[in-house]
Amino acid sequence: MSASQTLLTVEDVEVIYGQSILALHGISIQVDAGSIVALLGSNGAGKTTTLKAISNLLASERGRVSRGAIMWKGESTKALDPSSVVEKGIVQVLEGRHVFSQLTVEENLLTGSFLRKLSRPQTADELERIYAWFPRLKEKRRVKAGLASGGEQQMVAIGRALMTRPTLVLLDEPSMGLAPIIVQEIFEIVKSLNEKENVSFLLAEQNIAMALKCATHAYVLETGRVVRSGPAAELLASDDLTDLYFGGAKTLGDDVPAAQ
Ligand code: ATP
Secondary structure, eight states: OOTTOEEEEEEEEEEEETTTEEEEEEEEEEEETTOEEEEEOOTTSSHHHHHHHHHTOOGGGTEEEEEEEEEETTEEOTTOOHHHHHHHTEEEEOTTOOOOTTSBHHHHHHHTTGGGOOOHHHHHHHHHHHHHHOHHHHHTTTSBGGGSOHHHHHHHHHHHHHTTOOSEEEEEOTTTTOOHHHHHHHHHHHHHHHHHHOOEEEEEESOHHHHHHHOSEEEEEETTEEEEEEEHHHHHHOSHHHHHHTTTGGGGGGGOOOOO
16 A cells, blocks of 8 residues: 555534534544644644544534545545444544453453454464564553553553554544653554554644654644644644644653643
8 A cells, every 4th residue: 555545534524512512613634544644732622523523433422523524545434333434444542541441451452353353363463463562561461451550551542452453543642641751652652553564543632742753744723623734844843833832832842741
């Protein structure tokens, strides 16, 4: 698959929650194969809503796409239920490190392969693949996920998503609540997964310095609109970006603390 092939197109998408809360006002974004695209913006800008619109997860929150189209490899995703979206190759890692706290780390990972109906040896291979990416999880495989550290829980959430063998991972604020050194470790793994396994990422983040260093392209959201977009390196180099939207955080570089 060539790096320039378009995987995902979000075209002029408007989202309404309930009867009248307009959360997205016509968002357009594109993710090409082999890319890492950052979706930047502060609290309430619409990042999570955009990801849930793509995964078809809005219905459970009484939300819906009221205008526009979402296309995956040229086909509309409108009629797909959330599990069919996963089967097509798009998986979302929800904000806030959702793990099944009473299940072990390994049992959590196994829930990710459930749609694939793998044989035992295939499942074992897949687990080893995840443990190669996250060696800490192998050490903790028999520990209840609720007792793992925040960083490990984020790794479990990402590992479980990888068990679906995705083409595109929608990663919602992986830095939230984690120490900068753990955030860095996770972002390095994301970059390696992208380079070595050609997994594409759409990465929602408030930690712009980290996200822009990892991403190839970025979009900045503000109150449900794209207010800026371009190659990540260009945005990282532009002086006005952080002043305009993030209060100058970029100048802190890698020391920018994780959001919240
Ligand atoms: P955060 O980092 O806080 O998650 P975000 O950029 O992901 O921010 P969203 O969570 O997508 O932003 O929120 C966009 C807008 O939609 C906000 O005004 C928010 O209050 C509203 N919103 C989000 N979820 C719901 C919901 N379930 N019902 C009603 N309004 C919602």
